[in-house]
Amino acid sequence: MTYFFQLVVTGLSLGMMYALIGIGFVIIFKCSQAFNIASGQIVMIGGYLAYTFLISYALPLWASIIAAIAVAIVLGLVIERLAVRPLLGQPVLSVVMMTIALAGVLDGVAIMGWGGEYLTYHKSLPNISLSIGSVSVPPSSLLGLIVSVIVVAILMFVFRFTKIGLAMRATAEDEQVTRSLGIKATTVYALVWVIACVVGVSGGVLLGGVSGVSPPLSDIGLKALAVVILGGLDSIGGAIVAGIILGILENLASGYLDPLMPSGGGLANVFPFIVMLLVLVIKPHGLFGLKRIERV
């Protein structure tokens, strides 16, 4: 039973990571109907940035986080201005292809800039841990949980109670009406990309602290897509719930089924995709997604 709870707890921390990355994806989709496949790459860049500021420049933790977020804001603005805005009004698939190409470019930048090496900085993160009975909660889970809760709370607040949040919700509803009412949709799009990049980079800082940074880290972005599909593409709450579900399920599956597999399993790498395929076949709009009716 302890084994079970241990798996659930580590799964929870993984799930919060998925949720954090998923939120970045969902925000962009909600407001601009664009799919950002490069979210995993943004996470990876976040991890590398944290390494640079924490280890290479030896800045204190708070300064590194501020610096990483500042870079994330610039990154979001650059991506939106140079790559996304020229594609406004183009078919949805061009934007998808653009973010796929962007994934390649960011991967390349990480390899050029940091040599594609495996780097760690887990000693620089605060070391808090907790144990409930015989189950110990690793510091990474706690940090992930705290950061995700803070991020989600801030986002919920911004969306609900601020003017810009209202503008974002309005743009998500109908861009043309929003423009005619005098809201600058381009500003909203820029802001959305900035938020997504900040969320992704903060996820990367955490994840890099837990497991180290290397180019394969960006694969988590693809797995997080399974989370958004399960939760529904335009639901922030859905991303959180689905992230936790998938994180725990993935951990349980690899914990219990891997030993039964003929060649070692490695089920963790493929489990989210199996779930994704099942969801796509059975309930394509996910748990909380808005169902769209198509007409000619």
Add this chain to the structure above:
Amino acid sequence: MSLPSGTFAQSYGQDMALVRTKGKWVFFAILLVFVFTIPQWASNSTLTLATVIGITIIAAHGLNILTGNCGLVSMGHSGFMMVGGYTAAILSSKTATPFWAAALVAALVAGVVGIIFGLPSLRIKGFYLIMATVAAYFIISWLILQFRGLTNGTDGLTLPRANVLFGTITTKNQYFYMVMVLTILATIVAKNILRTRAGRAFVAIRDNDLAAEVMGVNLFSYKLLAFFIGCLFAGFAGALSVQFYSFANIEQFPFFDSVWLLGMLIVGGMGSTSGTIYGVIAIKVLQQLATKMGPSLATLVNVQAAVGLALILPGLAIILFLIFAPHGIAQIWERVKNYYQLWPY
């Protein structure tokens, strides 16, 4: 297809001909001579590049039918190539099947696997379908690693020399000639598939699937047919690629290859057979360029710089084409042609 003035058809045969003008015949003759003399002057690495380009063109034709014409975007094409490659490898290394038969079986198996993973396309499209094909890639590569007895897991399989109908292929030059002949055949087949009833149905589905269904196009069979044909090409290319290196491994078919295949279609021009060829050449040459610059970059930046550059250059090319020329090289070429045909007006 825009024809120069003064070109007209007097019979149905002329109307259906692929090559309509004398200028084009001359162009194709020069192109053929150029392609088949590559081994005479090219260095070893250029010959490898040319062979890989030929193999990739075959795979890209499949993706062009599936994505460019039927509008079903697949990001798992590299996975279907993997199915073909492993089928050919297993057949020729374990059962001593001659290569030509193994490649055909490989193409068929990949096509059938394509149908299985194409089934969700009946319910979902657009981004959801992309995700389903991404899942297909990872599930296929995981399954291949699981059946260790058959596929040797991560160790890979070694293949004997290719045994084609009229003998065994021993040198790289001979392999290059075979790939080029097959590439030309595949191009003709791909071009003609698009001119059949099925090809027109694919375009109707791409432009508006609901309208196509109302007009009597059976979505179920045509979408699956598109997946079958697309993956048939992919499987055949996979078999050729595995035989080229005499070795089959998961690493040969990385996930990003499917991304670059889609990028090749965008750079070349979605839906155009000739555009597919331009796109493959453009992206592959860019990647080769990055690799060539590696040693000089290694001292400037870091050892891995070439790997990074090989990702950045084609990525940037795709983004620039999406923004400035969404219909790719094919459209640019068409514009140039119109310009000089009308010159000086």
